[in-house]
Amino acid sequence: MSFSQAAEKIELENTPLQEAQQRIAHETEPEPMGCIEFIATAASILLFIVTFPISLCLSFKVVQEYERAVIFRLGRLRKGGARGPGIFFILPCIDTYCKVDLRTVSFDVPPQEVLSKDSVTVCVDAVIYYRVREPLAAIVNVNNYSHSTRLLAATTLRNVLGTRNLAEILSEREAISHTMQSALDEATDPWGVKVERVEMKDVRLPLQLQRAMAAEAEAAREARAKVIAAEGEMKASRALKEASDVMAESPAALQLRYLQTLNTISAEKNSTIIFPLPLDIITPFLGPLTNRK
Numbered sequence: 001m002s003f004s005q006a007a008e009k010i011e012l013e014n015t016p017l018q019e020a021q022q023r024i025a026h027e028t029e030p031e032p033m034g035c036i037e038f039i040a041t042a043a044s045i046l047l048f049i050v051t052f053p054i055s056l057c058l059s060f061k062v063v064q065e066y067e068r069a070v071i072f073r074l075g076r077l078r079k080g081g082a083r084g085p086g087i088f089f090i091l092p093c094i095d096t097y098c099k100v101d102l103r104t105v106s107f108d109v110p111p112q113e114v115l116s117k118d119s120v121t122v123c124v125d126a127v128i129y130y131r132v133r134e135p136l137a138a139i140v141n142v143n144n145y146s147h148s149t150r151l152l153a154a155t156t157l158r159n160v161l162g163t164r165n166l167a168e169i170l171s172e173r174e175a176i177s178h179t180m181q182s183a184l185d186e187a188t189d190p191w192g193v194k195v196e197r198v199e200m201k202d203v204r205l206p207l208q209l210q211r212a213m214a215a216e217a218e219a220a221r222e223a224r225a226k227v228i229a230a231e232g233e234m235k236a237s238r239a240l241k242e243a244s245d246v247m248a249e250s251p252a253a254l255q256l257r258y259l260q261t262l263n264t265i266s267a268e269k270n271s272t273i274i275f276p277l278p279l280d281i282i283t284p285f286l287g288p289l290t291n292r293k
Helices: 003-013 016-027 035-050 135-140 145-161 166-171 173-191 207-249 251-267 279-292
Strands: 060-063 067-073 086-089 095-101 105-115 121-132 193-204
Touching: 060 067, 067 135, 095 135, 105 145, 121 145, 121 166, 121 173, 135 173, 145 173, 145 193, 166 173, 173 193, 207 251
Parallel strands: none
Antiparallel strands: 060 086, 067 095, 105 121, 121 193
């Protein structure tokens, strides 16, 4: 085995979850029973025999397919790992057990007031999906894995969003969710909890900021509309110029355009039609009047 492979193996073996499992296995190694423990175990077995078959109702337990049972005997974790699914046996009075649900659990992170990197206060809430991967670590390593995961999710949400500006929070939700999932999964790994998915539900902005952003967006739309109108006027003027050049080359084209305009006006059932009269026709008649003056 090469040095790199050995280093990689050591690194894989020293993950937080494997370290927690090794610590639990080391702590649950069988130790010689003391005198009091031996007497208590013998008394429990005797009680089970004396109260048989009534004791069967107290000694046999059942867990569902999606559950596991972590058993403690006189405060010590029993070897063999978590029990289930199915039926398992406990001794009365000296054995206690905790059920752990392995199904995926979802919860809403309460809305968090976050100050972004560009000093804007936003209110953000999210939803977290997680499940218990290692029942022993979830019971032994943390007091309440569900409550601890909820508190850690709220803290992680504030820490992650505090490093982003407002534009990134609004546009890069998927990247922020992935960053939060990685951070939560790494932090909850020693607890035997696997964070499967993180989604940001809503980002609420202050009312004044919403008005300012709406005004900015409206001004940007009006500016774009004016630019589009100006470009349309420019294209229309170019088309009219080209049309006037064509008509200048052929005088009959202007007459045909005039007749077409008359046809369009008459189709609308107008009672008045205006005929434009060129000044060139009137100029010969205005000459004698000018000479008399």
